[in-house]
Amino acid sequence: MKDAKKVSEILDRARSWKDIDLLSLGLKVGLEVHRELAGRKLFCSCPSVLSDEEGFIFRRRMHITRSETGDLDDAALHEVSKGMTITYQAPPTTCLVEMDDEPPYGPSKDALETSLKVAMKFGCDMVDRIQFMRKIVVDGSNPSGFQRTALVGFDGFLFTEGGTRIEIESLCLEEDSGRRIGGKDDRPVFRLDRAGIPELEITTRPLMVPPESVKEAAMNIGDIIRFTGRSRRGLGSVRQDINISIEGGARNEIKLVQDLSMIPVVIRKEAIRQALLVESSKYLSGMNVKENELAPEFHDVSSVFTSTVSKVIGRGMEKGGKVICIRLPGFKGVLGRRMDRPDRIEMDDKTIRPGIDDVRVLGPEIAFRARSASGVKGVFHSDELPSYGISKEEVEEVASRLEMDVSRDAFVMVCAPEKTAYLALEAVMRRVKEAFLGVPSEVRRPLPEGGSEFMRPMPGSARMYPETDIPPLDIPYELLNELSRDLPPTRTELLENVMNRFRIGKETASQIVDLDLVGTLENICNDGSSSSIAVRLLLSVIPEMKKGGYDIDRIPNEILSALVDNVSSGKCPRECMGDVLVRYLERRAGTGDDGEPEYLILERIVNDVSKGMISEKEARDIIRKVITARENLVREKGERAHAPLMGPIMNLLKGKMDGRRISILLREELDKHRTSIE
Amino acid sequence: MGLPGARKISDLNPGTRLNIKVKPRDLPYDRSGVVQFRNVILMDTSSSVKGEKVITLKLENGYNVMLDEERIRIDGVLDDENIFDSEIRDGGPARTPSSVDSDEELPPITIISTGGTIASRVDYTTGAVHPVKDGSEILSIYPSMANLCRLDVRTVMNELSEDMSPREWVVIARAVKKAFKDGARGVVVTHGTDTMHFTSSALSFLLRDLPGPVVLVGSQRSSDRPSSDAFINLEHAVITASRAVLDRVVIISHEGPSDGTSIIISGTRARKMHTSRRDAIRSIDSPPIGRVVGKRIELDIPPVRLDPARKISIVGRFDRTVDMIFIHPGISQEGLDSMLKGKKGVVIVGSGLGHVGKRLIKVLKKHIDRGMICVISSACIHGRVDLNVYSSGRNLIGAGVIPSGTMTPETALVKLMWAMGTAGSEGKDRIISLFKEDIAGEWGSSTPFSEGL
DSSP: OHHHHHHHHHHHHOSSGGGOOGGGGTOEEEEEEEEEBOSBOSSSSOBSOOOSOOOEEEEEEOOOOGGGGTTSOHHHHHHHHTTOEEEEEEOTTOOTTTTTSSOOOOOOHHHHHHHHHHHHHTTOEEOSEEOEEEEEOSSSOSTTSEEEEEEEEEEEEEEOTTOOEEEEEEEEEEEOOOEEEEEETTEEEEETTSTTOEEEEEEEOOBOSOHHHHHHHHHHHHHHHHTTTOBOOSTTSEEEEEEEEOTTSOOEEEEEEOOGGGHHHHHHHHHHHHHHHHHHHHHHHTTOOOGGGGSOOOEEOGGGGTTOOOHHHHHHHHTTOEEEEEEETTOTTTSSBGGGSTTSOOOOGGGOOTTTTTOBOHHHHHHHHHHHHHOOOOEEEGGGOSOTTOOHHHHHHHHHHTTOOTTTOEEEEEEEOHHHHHHHHHHHHHHHHHHHHSOOOEEEEEOTTSOEEEEEEOOOGGGEEEOTTSOOEEOOHHHHHHHGGGOOOOHHHHHHHHHHHHTOOHHHHHHHHHTTOHHHHHHHOOSGGGHHHHHHIIIIIHHHHHHTTOOGGGSOHHHHHHHHHHHHTTSSOGGGHHHHHHHHHHHHHHHOOOSOOHHHHHHHHHHHHGGGOOOHHHHHHHHHHHHHHTHHHHHHHGGGGHHHHHHHHHHHHTTTSOHHHHHHHHHHHHHHHHHHHO | OOOTTOOOGGGSOTTOEEEEEEOOOOOSSOOOOOEEEEEEEEEEEEEEETTEEEEEEEOTTSOEEEEEGGGEEEEEEOOSOOTTTSGGGGTSOOOSOSBOOOOTTSOEEEEEEOOSGGGEEEOTTTOOEEEOSSHHHHHHHOGGGGGTSEEEEEEOOOOOGGGOOHHHHHHHHHHHHHHHHTTOSEEEEEOOSTTHHHHHHHHHHHEESOSSOEEEEOOSSOTTSTTOSHHHHHHHHHHHHHHOOOOSEEEEEESSSSSSEEEEEETTTEEEOOSSOTTOEEEOSSOOSEEEETTEEEEOSOOOOOOTTOOOEEOOOOOSOEEEEEOOTTOOHHHHHHHHTTOSEEEEEEBTTTBOOHHHHHHHHHHHHTTOEEEEEETTOSSOOOSSSSHHHHHHHHHTOEEOTTOOHHHHHHHHHHHHHHHGGGOHHHHHHHHHSOSSSOSOSOOOOOSOO
């Protein structure tokens, strides 16, 4: 196995898990970006909003017939089909369609057009007719048991901000599933507020780029959807599925990575996991394990533990459980850490590189498979024993009962009722067989620190068949032509546009874009000259008020816009913007709607706030007095006297006039003064 | 595009696997380059837009795409088997034979398959829902049935609900009779839900001296869906047929939107009240006669004793020259007159308590006087027909109509068909006396209050 040797070399060469060169491992990453759209749902006219209400509660059972999941093995199928009962909450924002008690309505025109616009922005080729498909889902999240999805465009591309070319394989328009609220694994509870919300799924071709570029690609792809102005905001409205493989490994899909910043870590950890599995498989293939050694042979070793001090086992046996064991031929050391494998050179604690040498891969995966197949908690393997109160003597006794070669073999032990234990150990043996082949293809769930755990085997394409309740939809040229006049910008394009239009720097523009404030800025900023006031309002005044607990959302854009105008024309000092808004909110809260027009309310507040202000003439008088008093300074420093004079003048005029205005007046008065002297 | 004489994709058989190249469609932006798709499956070549053939292809990732034929160039036909000829389309071979060796202790149940959603399966390649070909397929879809009873599945027809007619009712009745004669403890009839309540009424009038329950059951969602109600409906029907102490025709339906509890509805009191909900079939003007909760049966009627030795019989037949007319404000005298021409019997679905406008009463009277039998039912569905409250009702009575009590319009129709067919040449009085006889609880003695309608 050439691959495996190369993998070992790369792992050995690395100084830490963080600097392993993933591209030399043959890393390939496929990205799926999911982003929900706002408006109405895809197949009914319910609003795409989440609800705090439980609403009507009903329960359903899902049934999976063999044919729909040709890829599920019988045991897994058994697990799914043995009668999972799902509780659904249908809040008042939902209807019979989400409940799967009414056929779907035609797809939302808005969502469809947004999907076409985004596909066009990627320069995709398009289908001539859109056909919705039913994708079978086994977890109960869709009351129908499938997710409706349609492929709209294919073969597009995008250049990221950093200049990486990302090939887009396909763009699909699909419905989101119900929202998991709680419940145990076999009795989940879903709320249907999220079910049916349209979302775009954009799938890239395999990317052979550094993990950081994948993150950038995810952000830039998501941005284009966001910049249509039709995307939904809020928790869970955007998420990524990441397909990762290395050379000699296999495609594994890490589902639902929500935090963009985690993408590089997720990729790195998965690549290393696969590298370690490839290494293990190479080692195992050298152990000359025969096919017949891999037939599951269960041994009841309960009698070894009749007087055990292990609490886990003792408790399990009290409840009528048995301790059942299987031998894993050639597995000695493979279930534990990389450094513990017999083919590794001995290491001392100082040389252990975290994230490489101390990673346990197969042990936890085997235990997890056992647990997900049967629900048992007590799964132990010999590489981690003695431990959990299980003694060395007990381990040795089990080994001798299994007639195993302790220098070569390992065992896995389960404490559970007999039938459950068999289910668990059968799942173990399936995973063990896969270990010889290398990396199994799985759908995995991300863990908070960037790792992942098994969810289900990778589904094949057999899970999809046409949604006959929705007739195929023609996509005529005329429609595309019309929509092409209103395509969303890329991030780079939008930044440039914002910078030019509002005459602001890149950093400020990025903030405006990231906070989704471009539209607001457009609304409140009537001309380029006032943009600095508007930016200050949006990026500093309002965030500060938010921190102070003010309900900013109650301030309409027209008020913000009028405020910007007032500041821009000098009616209201810049420093007072926060003050004006606070008074506005207080006024609104106090009186309710008394029918007074908004602009009048604002005008009155601005007048109140600027009551203490003085006229330009008064201000000039004061400034002149200060200049005269500091005659020497002015003579000595000339123009540069401006700075030292600002302090004393501000002390006198603070709150009575806009600071910038004072500065301008001071400069004018200084000039006059100096000319008059000359 | 393509070489002269190159094969067109529409010349290939659906189900063929092939590699293709696709050139861009007309787009409002520049796009060059051809996209390759490998290992796609040709699904369909029959649709077209504006004279342009549109080809449906299944991509390797499972999605179907529909592309104009002239964009597609064949880049090699893969010589694998045609997948439409293989078992893939039906989702693998049926795994269970038509009768199952199961515990001899379990009660013998016959399932009579007549078609409808419950007895359909999906073609996973096209998505089209097809009726099952024979009863054994039902068992392959619902293998867990074998744990509840000894099953014998018989397919007597393969009709959608809307294609049922009185002829089919009789075929089903004969099959039920035969099943009991062959030793069934109970019989389950799988049936489309749309007209199931007609069939259940018909069987209620035809089948006498039942030795056990006859349970009609359908589903509102096809069995390809993991969420299908077919599984639980069939399970509850089989439980009812094998355990319930009942000697009548009943329908099993979801009690509410949840899976888990079903109601048992008397065959003459059922009606489909919703186009799509799982709990569409309700018991009208009479509470359900029982429920199935999980695997437990709760009956709410006076107990009966089942006699396996009872000789089941079929009584009567149906006259098809009966019609049903829904009265509305726009109906004219001429219109009604032409609808009634040649009819020997009619069920008038009147408004409110059973009313018909006075201009129409004359027309009815004319036809009643020539010998037509006229039964009055109500468009309200719920509540009793009463023709004594208003003068128009009294005028109807004067014209010689027969009010149908709390019967649904459908039950009244089936009852009238049955009464006319059964009376044969015995004349009008015999028909009326048969119609007024309470055979299967269709003449309710009272209308109890129920929450909601």
